Amino acid sequence: RTSFSLQDNQSDQLTLGTTSNERGERIGQTFNQYKTDNDAINFGNTLIYQHRFDKVGRTVSFDLNTRYNPRTGFDTFEDLERDSLVEYNTDEENFILGSSVSFTEPVGTSGQLTLSYDYDANWRNSDVETFSFNEGGISEMLSRALSNDLPSTYHTNTPTIRYSNNKYGNIIDLSVAYEYAELDNEDNTVFGTNNRNFGNFLFSALARRDFSKGGNFFARYATSTTAPSASQLQNVIDNRDP
Numbered sequence: 001r002t003s004f005s006l007q008d009n010q011s012d013q014l015t016l017g018t019t020s021n022e023r024g025e026r027i028g029q030t031f032n033q034y035k036t037d038n039d040a041i042n043f044g045n046t047l048i049y050q051h052r053f054d055k056v057g058r059t060v061s062f063d064l065n066t067r068y069n070p071r072t073g074f075d076t077f078e079d080l081e082r083d084s085l086v087e088y089n090t091d092e093e094n095f096i097l098g099s100s101v102s103f104t105e106p107v108g109t110s111g112q113l114t115l116s117y118d119y120d121a122n123w124r125n126s127d128v129e130t131f132s133f134n135e136g137g138i139s140e141m142l143s144r145a146l147s148n149d150l151p152s153t154y155h156t157n158t159p160t161i162r163y164s165n166n167k168y169g170n171i172i173d174l175s176v177a178y179e180y181a182e183l184d185n186e187d188n189t190v191f192g193t194n195n196r197n198f199g200n201f202l203f204s205a206l207a208r209r210d211f212s213k214g215g216n217f218f219a220r221y222a223t224s225t226t227a228p229s230a231s232q233l234q235n236v237i238d239n240r241d242p
Contacts, residue, residue: 001046001048002045002046003042003043003044004042005042006040006041007038007040007042009038009039010035010037010038012034012035013033013035014033015032015034017029017031018030030079030081031079032077032081033076034076034077036074037073037074038071039071039073040069040070041068041070041071042067043067044065044067046063046065047063048061048063048064049061056106057105057106057112058104059104060102061102062099062101063098063099063100063101064098065096065097066096066098067094068093068094068096069095070091071091071092071093072091073088073091084133085133086132086133086143087130087132087133088128088130089128089130090126090127090128090129091127092125093124093125094124095122095123096121096122096123097120097122098118098120098121099118099119100116100117100118102114103115103116107163109167111164111165112164112165113161114160114162116162117157117158117159117160118157118159118160120156120158121153121155122155122227123151123153124153124154125149125151125152125230126148126150126229126230127148127150128146128147128149129142129147130142130146130147131143147236150186150187150233150234151186151230152184152185152186152233153183154183154227156180156181156227157179158177158179158202159178160176160177161176161177162174162175169208169210169216170208172208173204173206174204174205174206175203175205176202177202178199179199179201179225180198181198181199181200181227182195182198183196183228185233187235200223202223202224202225204221205219205222206219206220206221207220
């Protein structure tokens, strides 16, 4: 399975604001224009192989998926009161490789045991350049405090064991997984590195029961983790709209 999409987002925001004290006297005013222009590509592929053995309920499957998401952003913030202009250029790349193998085995007449192992890798890079212009917008100057170049990688290894039972619409599903994650960052602006490891137990539980008079009970509980984006890891103040 393959998927592909293009994005082109543009916006223009004009803001006029005043601040007054309790006597109605104006003590502050802002008049600014904020423009954004963002382009992105989303390209993904998924490959699945499944095999069913002669024994009913015994299967093995392999999944492989890739995703590539480059994005460019061009933002400008113009203070019309002070006649100043700040320009933000952002280039981001995100490549994801995911793979998994799972084996299922029947337990009794209505139960199933699943053993699986997942490996995911995420290579990311975020390059932010911020320029300020003098009056008239002729001369530009790079702002070091608001600029950064940060490539990073995020790897996870997750073995999982799961038990499920479905008998006449009454369902119980329990799983436990251990996720080991490695996060590596390289700050090309200051030539620094940062390496972190994380370990988490992830649990999930689902239960459903049908009652004789037509009602049913359903409950679900799950835990998960989310990797920080490259832009979230950057030591850069985001003041694109101060």
